[in-house]
Amino acid sequence: MAGSFQTVKGFRDFYPEQMALRNYLVDAWRRVSIRNGFVEYEAAMLEYLDLFRVKSGEGIVSELFSLVDRGGRELAIAPEITPSLARMINARIGGLPRPIKWFSIPHVCRAENPQKGRGREFYQWNVDVVGSDEVLADAECIFTLVDLLAELNLSPADAAVFLSSRSLLAAALASVGVANEKHEAVLPVLDKRDKVPPEAFEEMALKAGLEAAQIDRLRRFQDSTTLAEAIGYLEPTDAVATARAALEEVLKLLGAMGAGDYVKLDLHVVRGLAYYTGVVYEAFDSGRALRALAGGGRYDNLLELLGGPKIGATGFGMGDIVLGILLAEKGKLPDFAERCDCFIIDAGEGMFDDALAIVAELRRAGLAAGFSYKRQALGKQLRAAGQKGAAIAVIVGQELRDRGEVVVKDMATGEQAPVARAELARELQSRPRGLAR
RNA sequence: GUGGCUAUAGCUCAGUUGGCAGAGCAUCUGGUUGUGGUCCAGAGGGUCGUGGGUUCAAAUCCCACUAGCCACCCCA
Numbered sequence: 001m002a003g004s005f006q007t008v009k010g011f012r013d014f015y016p017e018q019m020a021l022r023n024y025l026v027d028a029w030r031r032v033s034i035r036n037g038f039v040e041y042e043a044a045m046l047e048y049l050d051l052f053r054v055k056s057g058e059g060i061v062s063e064l065f066s067l068v069d070r071g072g073r074e075l076a077i078a079p080e081i082t083p084s085l086a087r088m089i090n091a092r093i094g095g096l097p098r099p100i101k102w103f104s105i106p107h108v109c110r111a112e113n114p115q116k117g118r119g120r121e122f123y124q125w126n127v128d129v130v131g132s133d134e135v136l137a138d139a140e141c142i143f144t145l146v147d148l149l150a151e152l153n154l155s156p157a158d159a160a161v162f163l164s165s166r167s168l169l170a171a172a173l174a175s176v177g178v179a180n181e182k183h184e185a186v187l188p189v190l191d192k193r194d195k196v197p198p199e200a201f202e203e204m205a206l207k208a209g210l211e212a213a214q215i216d217r218l219r220r221f222q223d224s225t226t227l228a229e230a231i232g233y234l235e236p237t238d239a240v241a242t243a244r245a246a247l248e249e250v251l252k253l254l255g256a257m258g259a260g261d262y263v264k265l266d267l268h269v270v271r272g273l274a275y276y277t278g279v280v281y282e283a284f285d286s287g288r289a290l291r292a293l294a295g296g297g298r299y300d301n302l303l304e305l306l307g308g309p310k311i312g313a314t315g316f317g318m319g320d321i322v323l324g325i326l327l328a329e330k331g332k333l334p335d336f337a338e339r340c341d342c343f344i345i346d347a348g349e350g351m352f353d354d355a356l357a358i359v360a361e362l363r364r365a366g367l368a369a370g371f372s373y374k375r376q377a378l379g380k381q382l383r384a385a386g387q388k389g390a391a392i393a394v395i396v397g398q399e400l401r402d403r404g405e406v407v408v409k410d411m412a413t414g415e416q417a418p419v420a421r422a423e424l425a426r427e428l429q430s431r432p433r434g435l436a437r
Numbered sequence: 438g439u440g441g442c443u444a445u446a447g448c449u450c451a452g453u454u455g456g457c458a459g460a461g462c463a464u465c466u467g468g469u470u471g472u473g474g475u476c477c478a479g480a481g482g483g484u485c486g487u488g489g490g491u492u493c494a495a496a497u498c499c500c501a502c503u504a505g506c507c508a509c510c511c512c513a
Contacts, residue, residue, distance in 0.1 A: 006486075006504055056513065062438080063511070080513045108513090113438075115507065124513095272512055291512085317513075347471050382473035397471065411473075 010112075010120025020336035022123065025320050026105055028151050029125040033103040036144040038127055041102050043084030049074040054306060055083045055275070065109050065120075077109040080317065081126045082299075083306060089130050090308030098131030101140075117291040117322045127296075128315030130303070135246050138279040138298055138314045139253035145283060145294055145316055146259040152323075153332045159293060161283045162266035165247045166276045166297065169267070171239035172230075176217050182209045184274065191270035193222050222267045227251075230267055250279055275299045279314070285326050293326065294318035341367045342428055343385030343411075347378045347397030355396040358406070358424065362394075365425040385411060392428060 007013055014022060033040065052060050066076040078084060081104050089100060109121045127144050129137035142161055149159050169190065173183055185208040193201055205215045217233050224230035227244060234240050247265075254263050263281075271280045278298030285293065296316020304310040327333050342362060346355035352375060362369040370388050372381045378395070385393045395407040399418060406424060409416035419427050 009504065052513090059511090060513080063513085082513070110511095110513080111438095112511065113509095114505080116505095118512080275513090295512085345472090349470080377469090378471045379473065384473085386474040393473080395471075407471090409472080414473085416472085 010114040032148045032151050038101045038103040041104050046075050047078050049076045051083045065111050079108055079110045081106045086303045086306045100130040103127045123320040125318045130313040133312040135249045139250050141315055143257050143259050146262040156261040159285050161263045161281050162269050163281045164267050164269035165243055165279050167278050168243035171243045172234050175235040175237045175240050176214050194268045275302050291322050293322050337389045339368045340370045340388040340390040342369050342392040343390035344371045344394045345381040347395050351396050
């Protein structure tokens with residue numbers, strides 16, 4: 001590596017080719033959000049450290065970048081947008097029509113150790129519905145996530161959303177006799193169910209206070225592939241019935257929206273975060289080779305926790321890093337070559353001023369028109385046009401002087417024909433633009 | 438934050454028991470004035486991640502640091 005400076009650990013530079021990928025993802029996120037009825041917001045990137053302490057506990061402080069400013073304020077670069085979203089909505093809760101459907105694409109920072117699919121900085125698409133307790137809101141968020149997968153040409157065989165429910169997990173624990181105060185210790189163990197060997201799971205579960213019979217039932221419950229089978233391992237309590245109905249309703253709604261192929265029940269999904277209260281889900285690549293593509297769920301207590309009213313909310317986040325890796329590995333990325341609709345070539349002494357005038361005119365007409373900085377042979381300029389990926393070359397030569405015409409050459413087919421100078425812009429606008437390749 | 442592996446040209450990588458820094462691709466220049474994308478010729482480009490140490494001599498051996506990958510922790 002030349003030079004003394006490297007990028008800071010976990011941070012990325014975006015050279016034009018990486019920038020093209022990022023814009024491709026961000027454009028898709030924004031496009032899908034808008035057509036699903038979400039409006040965009042952006043929160044301040046620096047927040048009071050206490051905002052994250054209140055939401056996530058003191059332990060969060062070591063996981064984020066914080067600083068003390070010259071006024072002695074404890075600040076943090078936002079590691080996620082949800083607390084800021086709650087802050088912004090709480091501030092205007094009285095005046096916002098509900099449901100509040102907002103999305104954002106913040107650049108967030110987390111002080112974690114980097115590895116594949118995880119840096120210390122990333123862009124995270126966030127989609128949330130606030131102010132609705134209905135599972136319809138959960139279903140609409142999940143549909144939006146599925147819509148994005150499809151928008152990026154990821155089929156159900158490439159990636160899918162795995163659906164679970166915190167309320168069902170809580171009801172399940174209660175129904176097999178796990179006391180409420182043990183839930184906080186047990187949930188992380190269930191989260192590990194398919195991530196550790198069976199013996200390790202057993203050991204962790206015993207340590208969390210479960211009995212052997214409970215572990216066995218919960219294991220079967222989690223491993224169930226249908227909701228009916230899962231419920232069969234539980235006692236028929238009201239809480240179980242209510243949670244089951246909610247989850248069934250979400251699946252039914254997604255089926256009605258044609259997203260059923262992308263959504264699968266998976267009771268191994270728990271989510272680490274304590275604040276989830278209802279439906280939870282994660283999106284993964286089909287091979288499960290990568291980290292989660294997205295994760296989310298219902299969080300009905302967060303706004304109240306941050307000083308607002310008790311108001312229901314649900315949503316998810318999706319980072320740019322894992323998504324970019326998956327699309328690249330699946331060969332689902334388009335060619336990010338720069339756009340060059342046409343390339344203007346001066347052929348002959350003294351024609352450059354005319355060529356430049358044409359470049360300027362075509363650019364004003366909205367075409368991406370290129371030209372060579374060097375006055376060189378026609379062949380060299382054609383090669384430059386080819387390297388730029390120009391669909392069309394315009395040759396400005398003697399026929400302009402003789403008959404007021406230029407030669408328009410299709411770079412893909414090699415066909416060329418004279419076009420009147422005055423008709424050139426209109427002629428090129430009528431042709432397909434972009435790459436000739 | 439902890440541990441393991443790794444770091445040579447813009448990219449992918451060779452470089453033997455320590456003995457003159459290399460290839461392919463990419464880039465640039467030329468092949469003399471109107472036809473490209475697969476042609477020829479030439480050139481530039483590296484304090485071998487950074488800083489120390491051992492040695493007559495270090496890309497090569499040793500130490501520390503930095504960064505990347507992997508496994509933990511965590512996963513908002």
